[in-house]
Amino acid sequence: MNPxxxxxxxxxxxxxxxxxxxxxxxxxxxxxxxxxxxxDKNNYHQFQPLFYQVAMAGLEPSSISFPLRKIFQxxxxxxxxxxxVNSVDTSKQSITTDLGEISYDFLVLxxxxxxxxxxxxxxxxxxxxxxxxxxxxxxxxxxxxxLEDALTTQDPLEREGLMNMVVVGGGPTGVEVSGTLAExxxxxxxxxxxxxxxxxxxxxxFESSPEVLEVMSDDASAKGKEYLEKLGVIVKNGVRxxxxxxxxxxxxxxxxxxxxxxxxxxxxxxxxxxGFSPEIFGRGxxxxxxxxNQVEGFKNIFALGDLALMTADTEFPNGHPQMAQPxxxxxxxxAQNFTKIINNHSPKPFKYKDLGSxxxxxxHLAVVDLPFWxxxxxxxxxxxxxxxxxxxxxxxxxxxxxxxxxxxxxxxDQSLRxxxxxxxxx
Numbered sequence: 001m002n003p004x005x006x007x008x009x010x011x012x013x014x015x016x017x018x019x020x021x022x023x024x025x026x027x028x029x030x031x032x033x034x035x036x037x038x039x040d041k042n043n044y045h046q047f048q049p050l051f052y053q054v055a056m057a058g059l060e061p062s063s064i065s066f067p068l069r070k071i072f073q074x075x076x077x078x079x080x081x082x083x084x085v086n087s088v089d090t091s092k093q094s095i096t097t098d099l100g101e102i103s104y105d106f107l108v109l110x111x112x113x114x115x116x117x118x119x120x121x122x123x124x125x126x127x128x129x130x131x132x133x134x135x136x137x138x139x140x141x142x143x144x145x146x147l148e149d150a151l152t153t154q155d156p157l158e159r160e161g162l163m164n165m166v167v168v169g170g171g172p173t174g175v176e177v178s179g180t181l182a183e184x185x186x187x188x189x190x191x192x193x194x195x196x197x198x199x200x201x202x203x204x205x206f207e208s209s210p211e212v213l214e215v216m217s218d219d220a221s222a223k224g225k226e227y228l229e230k231l232g233v234i235v236k237n238g239v240r241x242x243x244x245x246x247x248x249x250x251x252x253x254x255x256x257x258x259x260x261x262x263x264x265x266x267x268x269x270x271x272x273x274x275g276f277s278p279e280i281f282g283r284g285x286x287x288x289x290x291x292x293n294q295v296e297g298f299k300n301i302f303a304l305g306d307l308a309l310m311t312a313d314t315e316f317p318n319g320h321p322q323m324a325q326p327x328x329x330x331x332x333x334x335a336q337n338f339t340k341i342i343n344n345h346s347p348k349p350f351k352y353k354d355l356g357s358x359x360x361x362x363x364h365l366a367v368v369d370l371p372f373w374x375x376x377x378x379x380x381x382x383x384x385x386x387x388x389x390x391x392x393x394x395x396x397x398x399x400x401x402x403x404x405x406x407x408x409x410x411x412x413d414q415s416l417r418x419x420x421x422x423x424x425x426x
Contacts, residue, residue, distance in 0.1 A: 003037075003099040005079050010035040011342070014095060014104035016085050016273075018045050018068055021304030021327030022110030028335030030075045037102060039095075043068055043082045046133050047392055049324065050401075052173060054136040056180040057144070057417045058408060061133045063400045066393040085111075088275030090298065095275075106342070108334070109273065109287065109295075110304040113322055116267035116284070126246045127264040130173065137420065142261065143181075144419045147193055161260040163201040166249045168241045169265035170207025171215065172359040175224055177263055178205040179361035182231035187412050203233050204257065208240045208266075213367065215321065216357055220367035223376040227361040268322060270307050282309040286319060291349035292341060293334050299341075304330045313352055320352050324391075329353065360384045363409075 005012075011034050015022045018040040026038050047064040054061050072078040083099040094103045115129035128139050146162040153159050167178040181203050190198050205212065205228060211221040212228070212235060228235050240252040241262065249257045270285035280296055282288050286309035288296045293308060295301040305327025309319040320326035330350055337347035356370040358380065366381035368374065385405060392398050408414050 003081055003083075003097065003102050005037055005081070005102065008035050010077065011105040012037060012103065013106045013108060013338075014039065014102060015108045015110065016040075016095070017110035017112055017271075017304075017307075018042070019048075019110050019112045019305060019327060020324045021306075021331040022108065023068075023071070024328050024331035025108060025110070025304060025335050026078065027071070028332060029338060030072065030078050032335075032339065034077065034338075036075075036078045037104075038068065038072070038078060038080050039083060039085055039097065039102075040068065040080075041082065041084050043080070045071070045393060048131075049172075049388060049391075051130050051133065051136045052176045052180060054133060055130060055139040055143075055177065056184060057140050057414050058180070059401060059404055060416060061137060063397055063404065064392065065133055066397060071393070085273065088273060088301075090275060090301070093300070104300075106300045106302070106338075108302045108304060109307055110327070110331075111271035111273060111307050113268035113284075113306045114271050115264060116269040117264065118267065120243070122244050123262070123264060126244055127168070127262040129264050130177070131268070139263065141419050141421055144417055146260065147189065147196065148419075151193065151195055157258060160200065161247055161258045163196070163198075164204075164257065164259040165202075165261050165263065166204045166206065166241065166244075166257060166259050167263045167265060168206050169267070170205060170209070170212035170235075170237070171265065172213065172357070174205060174207070174263075174265040175212055175228065175359050175361060177265065178203055178233045179228055179231055179365070182228070182233050183362045186232065188414060188417075191413070192417065204236060204259075205233050206236045206239055206241050206251070208238065208252075210237055212237065213359060216359070216367065217369045217374050219374055220359070220369050220376065223367050224359065224361060227365040227367075230365075231362050268306070283318065284309075292337060292347050293330055293350060294341075302334060304334065310350065312349070316352060321357075323357070325355055326352050358384045358387065 013034045014037045015026050016039050023045050044065040044067050050064045053059040068080050083097045085097050087096045094101050115131050117123040129135050150159045150162040167174050185198050185201050213221045213224040241249050242252050243250040244262045287303040289303050289308045289310050291312040293302045306322040340347045358368040360366040364378040364381050366384045367376045368380040368383050
């Protein structure tokens with residue numbers, strides 16, 4: 001196969017990954033005189049903070065995904081290729097992909113992260129991650145199919161396993177998944193499945209640290225736990241899930257929980273790429289970069305966002321949080337700095353501006369930490385919705401999400417509880 005990228009007199013900038021950092025950088029740099037090759041394994045940008053709403057049947061996948069070709073329709077200097085990148089050859093200044101070899105003058109890596117199972121093979125094989133739209137759809141299918149199966153089984157123990165949910169990881173994703181599950185159990189699912197006794201359904205949230213939402217303020221952590229328990233979630237702090245055989249989850253305190261469902265939201269690791277020396281990689285597989293996002297030892301290779309380990313920022317000696325905002329800010333600054341860097345002029349060093357963090361647990365239940373104000377409750381819930389709505393790409397997607405949220409709010413219901421499975425030819 002041939003990537004079929006035209007040769008021009010422009011400098012070629014190859015961007016690997018259309019996440020928050022890579023996409024923002026490509027959009028900004030496309031206005032300058034470069035040939036841009038944007039590579040991703042998907043033909044769309046996905047809005048990760050709302051994966052859980054797809055998984056919990058609150059939003060359609062198309063509402064939080066945006067086609068890359070639509071974004072760059074009127075930018076002829078941008079060439080999109082949908083493929084997997086396997087390795088970098090820094091001596092030849094090229095990358096190897098499933099479509100063939102692509103040369104570069106400048107390489108920008110925004111590969112993002114994947115689920116970190118910490119080497120636990122049973123978790124890799126049997127737990128449900130949630131780092132992509134397709135994994136969110138898989139979780140939605142699993143939850144709904146389990147309830148269909150629970151209706152027909154004659155075995156009480158099997159019914160217990162089908163209905164019980166164990167969520168591992170007390171960060172924003174784990175908190176939002178377990179809170180939404182608890183709301184569904186309380187308000188929505190009994191209307192769909194009146195023959196099932198939802199008093200039997202237990203939702204557990206395990207977090208190995210002493211509190212949930214540990215990255216947020218003490219008030220947010222305390223309120224987050226309070227809201228979860230108010231919704232009926234069984235919160236287990238300081239306890240780890242150490243094994244899962246598909247029918248039982250085993251804890252570090254020797255507890256044995258009957259469940260067929262473990263949702264893994266307990267950690268991430270950088271997506272790997274070969275071709276660099278081992279010294280370039282730091283904690284969590286992240287690539288070491290300087291304050292201009294240049295990969296150590298290279299002037300023409302850069303890393304952004306979750307992949308980049310920048311320790312020059314004294315406020316974040318272990319690297320910036322692996323969230324959307326650092327990636328977006330790095331992508332914007334690198335686009336501004338790019339001409340300066342390649343012309344050996346003095347670029348502006350990156351300094352992360354913390355805009356705050358937030359999480360929603362349920363209706364009128366959210367926590368928001370802003371640099372100048374920390375608050376919880378109903379107003380925080382409205383702020384969370386507004387910020388996420390404004391962050392979504394595309395006017396159509398904003399309208400679709402707003403209509404869905406408004407409908408859910410007025411009717412106390414969702415209309416997207418569909419089990420959609422791919423059909424494979426034998």
